[in-house]
Each structure stands twice: as C-alpha cells, then as structure tokens.
Amino acid sequence: MTAKKVFSLVFVRNASEILLGMKKRGFGQGKWNGFGGKIEPGETIPEGAVRELQEECGLIAKELKNVGLLEFKFEGDPTLLEVHVFETHEYHGSVIESEEMLPKWYNLKNIPFKNMWLDDEHWFPYMLRGEFFKGHFLYRGEDLILKYNIQVLDKL
Numbered sequence: 373m374t375a376k377k378v379f380s381l382v383f384v385r386n387a388s389e390i391l392l393g394m395k396k397r398g399f400g401q402g403k404w405n406g407f408g409g410k411i412e413p414g415e416t417i418p419e420g421a422v423r424e425l426q427e428e429c430g431l432i433a434k435e436l437k438n439v440g441l442l443e444f445k446f447e448g449d450p451t452l453l454e455v456h457v458f459e460t461h462e463y464h465g466s467v468i469e470s471e472e473m474l475p476k477w478y479n480l481k482n483i484p485f486k487n488m489w490l491d492d493e494h495w496f497p498y499m500l501r502g503e504f505f506k507g508h509f510l511y512r513g514e515d516l517i518l519k520y521n522i523q524v525l526d527k528l
C-alpha cells in the first residue's frame with residue numbers, strides 16, 4: 373500500500389500579482405511557493421488550506437477556488453505527495469511574515485521560477501490561464517524531474 377500525504381497549496385491573486393512566500397525552514401526551504409501544508413486529521417482539505425494560509429501569512433481567505441491537483445513522487449521513496457492547489461481573490465487581513473514564510477507580491481510577468489520548485493514552470497501557465505489541471509511529477513532529489521505529465525480537466 374503506497375503511503376500518501378495530502379497537502380494544501382494556496383495562491384493569493386489580484387489582477388496583476390500573485391503572493392508568494394519564501395520558505396524559511398523545513399521542506400522546500402529556500403524556495404518561493406504558495407502557502408500550505410499538511411492536512412490535519414479531522415479537517416477537510418479546504419479547511420486545512422484556509423488554516424495554513426492564515427498561519428503562514430496572516431490572510432484569511434473568504435473564498436477558495438480549487439484549481440488543480442499535483443502528485444509528486446521522489447525516486448526511491450514510496451510516498452505519494454498529493455497537493456491540492458487553490459487560488460483566492462477574496463481575503464481579509466494584512467500580510468505578515470511568519471516563522472515559516474516571508475511573503476512577497478510578484479507581478480505575474482515576473483514570477484521567480486529560478487527560485488521555485490522545478491515543476492512550477494510547467495503548471496503555472498495552466499493555473500494562470502484559469503484551466504483546471506492535474507499534474508504528476510517524478511523527482512530525483514529536489515533538482516531533477518525524471519518525468520512528468522500534465523492534463524487539463526473539465527472539472528476536478
């Protein structure tokens with residue numbers, strides 16, 4: 373039985389910008405990413421997404437749109453990482469730095485892919501076009517994607 377770990381990943385958007393966080397410690401440290409983390413027992417995936425967003429950058433999502441599903445495997449590790457991707461355009465609160473994340477707004481034309489997970493450059497275009505997507509990536513370490521596929525779905 374393959375072990376599965378379920379994560380949320382939330383991107384806060386406005387018309388021309390996206391809020392990213394520089395991960396300050398732990399898994400993905402040193403990379404810009406959306407806000408998220410492990411879904412805890414007893415919470416739904418959207419509940420976990422709202423919780424992690426507020427914990428990591430202070431914003432409270434008033435609505436969340438599920439925009440994609442990403443599955444990750446690392447060569448030599450049987451664990452499947454299942455990452456549910458969300459966008460929010462409606463939120464309140466003020467952006468604050470947390471122990472986990474240093475938030476920063478980026479213009480959509482200037483996303484720092486060189487300092488993000490390698491898969492992001494492959495699936496961000498689908499998200500930015502408003503398409504529902506499902507992607508599967510096989511990594512060797514953190515710096516090489518051995519194979520991947522991405523499909524556009526009618527709905528998740």
Ligand SMILES: Cc1cc(-c2ccco2)c2oc(N)nc2c1
Pocket residue numbers: 379380381405406408409444453455489490491492511
């Ligand atoms: C292997 C991997 C994991 C994650 C992740 C997000 C939340 C928890 O793990 C990623 O996020 C992005 N953008 N690429 C990622 C690759």
